[in-house]
Amino acid sequence: DAGVIQSPRHEVTEMGQEVTLRCKPISGHDYLFWYRQTMMRGLELLIYFNNNVPIDDSGMPEDRFSAKMPNASFSTLKIQPSEPRDSAVYFCASGPSSYNEQFFGPGTRLTVL
Amino acid sequence: AQKVTQAQTEISVVEKEDVTLDCVYETRDTTYYLFWYKQPPSGELVFLIRRNSFDEQNEISGRYSWNFQKSTSSFNFTITASQVVDSAVYFCALILNQAGTALIFGKGTTLSVSS
Numbered sequence: 001d002a003g004v005i006q007s008p009r010h011e012v013t014e015m016g017q018e019v020t021l022r023c024k025p026i027s028g029h030d031y032l033f034w035y036r037q038t039m040m041r042g043l044e045l046l047i048y049f050n051n052n053v054p055i056d057d058s059g060m061p062e063d064r065f066s067a068k069m070p071n072a073s074f075s076t077l078k079i080q081p082s083e084p085r086d087s088a089v090y091f092c093a094s095g096p097s098s099y100n101e102q103f104f105g106p107g108t109r110l111t112v113l
Numbered sequence: 114a115q116k117v118t119q120a121q122t123e124i125s126v127v128e129k130e131d132v133t134l135d136c137v138y139e140t141r142d143t144t145y146y147l148f149w150y151k152q153p154p155s156g157e158l159v160f161l162i163r164r165n166s167f168d169e170q171n172e173i174s175g176r177y178s179w180n181f182q183k184s185t186s187s188f189n190f191t192i193t194a195s196q197v198v199d200s201a202v203y204f205c206a207l208i209l210n211q212a213g214t215a216l217i218f219g220k221g222t223t224l225s226v227s228s
Contacts, residue, residue, distance in 0.1 A: 033215070033216070042221060045216065098215070099146050099208045100163070101148060102160070104150075104157060104160075106156065106157050109156075
């Protein structure tokens, strides 16, 4: 298996623009997680899905953030409009259950100017 | 509430030294899982180990070993004979055995191994 795939790997955009991050989980994993990593706040869980259904989105910082999982092999995290404070590395991870190890993608480094 | 504390923000050692990374967790649940992840300079997060709360047996994998002690709520990680390639940020994490809960990460310990 190729592991968790994320795209793009790097994204530079200007404040106010819409940003869409993409994730393909490992086949057969029922759980998908979106995390954000910053120097100040460390690794934060934004939202996670079980069988394509959002379970906990309490970590989503604002209404500007939204996430979808239209099918078992694809998820998106959208920021609209983006702001400089959204600059971070965004990780997607998948796992066979909520308490097994999670396998992380390579991350998307987002820079909002 | 659940919490993971990694009190050591940064550790610097010289190659071949042994180093222990501390992890203290808080939970009132009796069933939970503990993890260690490694994040090398390249940025990806690499799974190292998973331990359930009923298994206090220490584990050794090559130069890596883990000491789980429920009495002190600790899950410490020791690297024996450290190498430059061990330089990374190491995260300890906790999750409960309940539907609807999520992985809680510590702030991480940055390990620098110099030659």
